[in-house]
Amino acid sequence: MVCLSFLLSMLLLYLAEAEKLYHSRDHSDIHLSPGSQAGPILTFKSAKQYLARYGWIKPVNWESLEYHNVLLPQEKDPAPPDILSFMSEGQSIGRYITDMPPTELTPDPSFINALKLFQEANSLPVTGLLDSVTKEAMNRPRCGVPDHEASPEGKGPDNSIGVSWNSTLESHSNVENDTVIKSSDQSIDTSSFNYNISNSMGQHRERRFLQKLVDYSHRKRRAADYIENNTNGLRFSKATLKWRLLGEGYSAWLPIDDQRYTLKQAFRMWSEVMPLNFEEDLTSQASEIDIKLGFGTRRHLGCSQAFDGTGQVFAHAWHLGDIHFDDDEHFVPPKSDQGISLLKVAVHEIGHVLGLSHINRPGSVMQANYIPQDSNLELDWMDRKAVQQIYGACENSFSTVFDWVYKEMNQFGEPAYRFNTYFFRNSWYWMYENHSNRTRYGDPNLVGVGWRGIPPTDLDGFVHIWTWNKDYTLFFKGTQYWRYDSENDQAYTEDSQGGAYPKLISDGFPGIPSPIDTVFFDKRDHNIYFFRGNNVTAFNVDLHSKVAGYPKRITDVFPAVVFADHPVGNLNAAYFSYYYQSIYLFKDRVFWKVVDDKERLANPALPYNGLLPHHRISEQWFDICDVHPSMLNMGSTNTDNT
Structure with a gap:
């Protein structure tokens, strides 16, 4: 028995050391397989999916978006009690269905209008045609957060889409005190998923259930963590926010110390322009951490949104929530001139957590697309003023x-x-x-x-x-x-x-x-x-x-x-x-x-x-x-x- 215990302890020690060595090495020599590449946007169907996903056809309520290409998580908490109230029997269909041949989508007016808005915002010729330059713009690496998000008062198809930087910032719901956000119906490709349940109780209760379901998959928050901001919905009420890189969410590309140091730099850049501080916390309970960060591929970290592989979406984040990075991408530290700058991507995603939408302005860190630039990354004037509109400017005395x-x-x-x-x-x-x-x-x-x-x-x-x-x-x-x-x-x-x-x-x-x-x-x-x-x-x-x-x-x-x-x-x-x-x-x-x-x-x-x-x-x-x-x-x- 003593011998067996000794062998087990040695095995655990070996595994711990192996994990440490794995995360401490530079994996820049790893070459990804072609199967990990994101699918290119070449057809009307894929272009429409792109425009719908990022809010160009109508604004997307990112905070309550259904699980996209991801199995719903199994929660220990019981489902919301009103799930049965809007369930109804489906229509009778045959057991044997012959697949119909795929057909190419015919552009409709909403698609053409959304395409023109996208072209205008990206300084492209506004033709309404899915031409080569538009396809090229759609295939650029980018953030996974929609460009146009629905406001809490959104009323569906009537919501207009603008191209200015000062988009309405959405409120964040809170499960524990039963705060409910009204959201517009999502124009996401129904071939991926469909929650189109119809019954006499109406769409509001359906959205309310889906909002609760998604919220149950995210960490619960205390209402005291947020206060209402008259201009941009909810914002953090704390003077200091705690963040942590999850132990199960380390990147395979960089040593852990490099990951933490780069993220610390990203948080500091925002601290330098507003009266909000960030503290890395490695010891508190998970429920006390305000912002959790992690790397993952495809289905990752119990997230509602799957990553797409190399080449398109680099990361995504939630307002007042967490940040995920696609580890199929080759992230590098700030001083490297190869790969994807983790600092630049992290600064962008932290902006979303703080409440910023995408800003269509050259030089802004909140541009939707990733644009390589030199190591002297700084917040643009518009970035600073946008976050100060939410949290105010720094007020201090000097000796x-x-x-x-x-x-x-x-x-x-x-x-x-x-x-x-x-x-x-x-x-x-x-x-x-x-x-x-x-x-x-x-x-x-x-x-x-x-x-x-x-x-x-x-x-x-x-x-x-x-x-x-x-x-x-x-x-x-x-x-x-x-x-x-x-x-x-x-x-x-x-x-x-x-x-x-x-x-x-x-x-x-x-x-x-x-x-x-x-x-x-x-x-x-x-x-x-x-x-x-x-x-x-x-x-x-x-x-x-x-x-x-x-x-x-x-x-x-x-x-x-x-x-x-x-x-x-x-x-x-x-x-x-x-x-x-x-x-x-x-x-x-x-x-x-x-x-x-x-x-x-x-x-x-x-x-x-x-x-x-x-x-x-x-x-x-x-x-x-x-x-x-x-x-x-x-x-x-x-x-x-x-």
Whole structure:
């Protein structure tokens, strides 16, 4: 008996190791058999099936779509109790049926109209004919989610189909609290399946049963997980969503670590543009996981929709639900120039989970068709605005904001000055790309990694003192300041006389009280303005002394243009922008712009240094978003300051 137990334990250990080795190798050398290829779209029949499947003939309620070419799952839960109420006896038919020869479909008006809409959306000649260019477009690799989905209020054939990106987003039903979604009848090819049951109870109860049946095959959710969004139906109510790559759903093409890392990157890309975080969770119960991901082929993972083999559908997803990838496709990591980019496909499918429909716009990650592109994948402006329409924009405060000026040689070998804009909060920083109105892809990063030698968290301010004979940068925190060496990209440890850094503010700037709230350098008068509480103190760098008459109240030095519209004190940051050629004062999640010389020239009634009415930071500097701590340390290469 002991010997038998030992042999069994050794066998289990061997199988576990074999599984580990299998999933750790690169399977790019595997060649798929011709039988795994998806069938091409060449005939009117297959074209009509394509147009119906993806909602071009009439919108499809993807969330409650019947099982397509897949056996209904056997559930442990009992079937809905009202199944017998709409069952009726079928018509009498003969036991022996002679097969009729197949005939080619004759194009009908609905097919021709749908074909024209498809051609228009794909920038093809709008002919209404199934020509070669249209067939080519239909055979392109794509997402399995319909292009036009029925809204919850859909009323069947009268639903119109548009080609704009802002399609109505469907609501997601919830079995546990018996929420029912009305859906239009599905125009799916009846040769695959037919649920056309007729009885006196009407079609509503049939759809209600089918909706329940599909919902029973998906995981149950708590009603508290969702809230109503007035524009786009339901959305996630949580600030942080948990996701997991299923253990039974690993890909055969990539090592497991590569799969998880790529999916983590995909979730992070969405976190960088909206106030929703994603956390990989490998330990919680399955019922606590918000988004489950997995790879499979053909009939897979108990899904209601079968994959088609290599070449057409790469993946599919459900609004507020799960994501499946077709493992007949050759998925590759982001830096590979061969195969199908798992990152690009995953970013697209996560968009569907969040509530986005397909967007017919070049450059959008939500295009229905897979379009190979370089490794610098980013969310398009329309992608960002579409998801923010559902979840809102990121709203944050910042402790330090500044422009970092550096010198480089231009194409003619001449020195040229450049600048980058940075936002700091807590221990993280973002570089802001003013020309594209967003943060740099991959930010935020750790302050301690990108800016060596300065305090790694909670900085109070930054100044770049730049005059005819002075050019140096300083960071401030509490009662101390650090000088930064831009050439070696690190803080100085001592000055030219051997004095150590950091230094006390009271020693380097006599007469300046500390600790400070924030600080900025004004090139107009060569003064450094130190803010503390409700007061501000000016220090002239040419005379190296405090300006007479200071400290003064901030409201006196920077008066409000509009009565009572003023931060008064306790500022978070003060910032001179080279891009806007303006000074800004930040407090909490809003800012005030200081009146500049051009504005005073146009309107002499404006006071010098007057503060214009406040605006939200997110209205001028977009998408400066937090990401979940588990997503922050991902080996980013954005650690330089240029």
